[in-house]
Amino acid sequence: MVSDPIVGIWHPPASSRAVAASLHVGEEGIVQARDVDGKPLSATPGLKIEVSDRIGGIVRRLTFLDGSVFETPDNDGVDKALKALKRRPGVVHELERFRPRLALFVIAVVALSFAIYRYAVPLLVEAAILLTPPVVPKLLSQSVMISLDQTLLEPTKLSQQDQAAIAAEFGRLAEIAPRGAAGYVLNFRGGGAVGPNAFALPDGTLVLTDELVALAGSDREAVLGVLAHEIGHVEREHALRRIYRAAGVAGLIMMIGGDIGSGAQDVLVQGAALMSLSYSRDQERDADRYAVQLMHAAGRDPLAIARFFDLLATKLGDSGYADSFLSTHPPTPERIEDTRRYAEEVAAGK
Amino acid sequence: MNDTASAETRPAPSMRREPFTFTGTGREYFGIWIVNVLLTILTLGIYSAWAKVRRNRYFYGNTRLAGGSFDYHARPVRILIGRLIVLVVLLVYNAAVQFVPLVGGLIGVAFLFAVPWFVMRGLRFSARMTSYRNVRFDFSGGYWGAFLAYLLGGMLTWGSLGLLAPIASQWAWNYTLGNLRYGDRPISCDPRLEKLYGQLIMPAAVLIVGVMALLAAAAGVFILASGLELDFDQQLSSDVGLFGILTAVYTAFLPFFLLYVLVGMLYRAGTRNIAFNETVIDGRHLLASRISRWRFAWIAISNFFATVFTLGLARPWAAVRMARYLATATVLYSAGSLDDYLSTVKDTTGVVGAEYMDVEGLDFGF
Known part of the structure; x- marks a missing residue:
C-alpha cells in the first residue's frame, strides 16, 4: 500500500526556511518527507505523526517527531494517506461541508437556542440552587448586613413595645412558612436614605425600617403583608435565582460571542438586561401572591398587601425618597388590581 | 521620533512588495460557523473552545503572505479551562455586586487594576499561539505598558472627550504592535503623535456635524410630539408604559450611539x-x-446590520468580507529572504488572560 506522493513545503524544526518537498507513505507505514531530488528530509511512523485537523481549504500541517513540519494544500491527498495508515480523518470537517444538510443545522440552532433559554437555563438555575451549600447565602447575608449597618441604616427609634408587638405577630406568620420561625430573624432599623423600606436577605434575615412602620400608621396588617412578601422572596430563593440566571445567560453569550461578532454580542447583552428587568418583575408578582396565601393561611387579612400598595401610591407618589420601596416595588395599578383579585379569590376559595 | 527615522520607514525601491491576501469564502466558512454554533449549543458551551480554535485556524490559515500562511496553535482544552476560570470569577463578582454593593465596588476596583495583567497575558497567549511560516510570534509587553495603553489611555480618551485620544492610540499601538516579536526578532511600532492627531480631524468634524443634525432632528420630533398632547402621566403609571419608555429611550439614543460608533471606527x-x-x-x-476610512466604516456597519437582521445567518459572509478587505489593504515590503527566522516559543503560557479579552470583545487578531 503505497499512495501517490503529496506535494508541499517542508520546514526544518522551528524554522521559517521553506523547502519544496513531497510526502510519501512507505510499506511499513513510515511517513517520509523528501526534497525535489528525492533525498529524505524527515521520517516518522505513520501512527506517531501529528496531523492538523482539516478546516475548509487551509493548508494541512504534518509535524514529524523531530519537530519539522510538512505543509500541503492537498487535503484530499492527506486524508487518503491517513486512510491508508488506518487513521480516521476528522468527522467535524465532514459535517462542515457546504451541503443542503446545513439548512437543517440552521433550523436546529434556532430551535435549540429557544429551548435552552426557555428550559435549560431555568433547569441549570434549579440545579445550581440545589448544589449551593447553605453556608453561601449565610455568609453573603452576614456581610451585607454589616456593610448596610455601617453605611445606610441607622439604629431604630421604635419603642420596645412596638418592636415586641410586631415581632410577635411576625413570629406567628413565619411559623407557617416552610422554614419556620427559626429560619427568620427580623431586624428593626432606621431607614435613613432608603426611607420606608423592607427587604430580605437570602438566609432569612429581614429588615424593616421605622419609616415603613410609620407610613402604615395604625394598619399593622399592612406591615405584616409586606413582611409576608419578603418571606416569599426568601422561601422562593429569588436572590440566588437572579444571580445564577444572570451568570448563566452571560456565560451563554460569552460562549457564542466569538462566533457572532462583538456588535451582535452587545445587542444580546442589552437584550438580556431588558429580559432580566421583566424577570425581577415576575419575582415581585410571585412574592405578592405568596404574601396573599401566607396571610390567608395565618388567618390574617390577605388584602393587606394590596392596601399597602394603595397607601404607597397615594402617600409616597411625590415624596423625596429616591431609593424607597417604590423604586424596587413599583405599585402599578395592574399590580394592585392583580393582588386584590388574587386575594379575593383566595379568601373566597377557602 | 525625528524625520530621518520616519524616512527610514518608507519602503526603498529595492524592496519586494508582498500583498496580504485572504482566500476564505463566505460559503465555505458558513459550514464551519453553523457547525460551531450548533455544537456549542448542544454541548452547553463546552465546544466553544474547539469552535474558537477552528474559527481562528480558518481565518489565520486563509491569510496568506509571500506564499506562506498564518496558523493558530492553541489547544482547545486549555482554552476551555481558561473560560471556566473566567466564568467562575464573573459568577463571584456578580454575587458580590448583588449582595454586597460596597465589597462589590472594591472588587470592581481591584478587577480594574487586574485588567492590564489580563490584557498582557491575553496578548502573549495570542501571539505565542500564532505562527507564520512555521515560526511563532511572541509578545514581550509588561504590566505597566498595558496599564498605560488600556486603563490610563481609556480614561484619558474619555476624560478629554476624545481630544487626547491620539496619545492613548500611541500608547496602545506602541504596546500591542511594538512589543510583538517574530521568532526571536523584534518588531517596532512608533506612530508619531502629530500624524495620529491628523487622523482625528475628519472624525471630529463628522461628530460635530452629526450631533448638530441629530439635535435639530430631535427638536423637530419634540415639537411634533408636544403638538399631539400625549398624556405622559398616564403612560408612566402602567407596566406597558415602562416598556414604552424604555423603547423610547433606546430609540432616542440609538442615532447618537451609531454616530459615536461611526466616529470611533473612522478614527x-x-x-x-x-x-x-x-x-x-x-x-x-x-x-x-x-x-x-469610509469604506472600512461602511463594511463594519453594513456587516452589523446584515448580521442582526438575518438573526446572525449573514455573520459568516460578513466576517469573511471584513477579513478580505483588511488583508487587501495590508502590504509587507520585504528587504530580503523570509527564510532565516527561528521560533523560540514553547506552548507554556496561561490562557485566562486571552479568555478575558474575548469576554470583553477586545479579541486581538492579525
Missing part, C-alpha cells in the same frame, strides 16, 4: 494606517496599511 481605521506604516519587522521589513 481607529486611520490610526491603523499610521501605526502599520511605521512598523518595522526585524529592523528591515516594513508593514503598510491603506485602509479607506
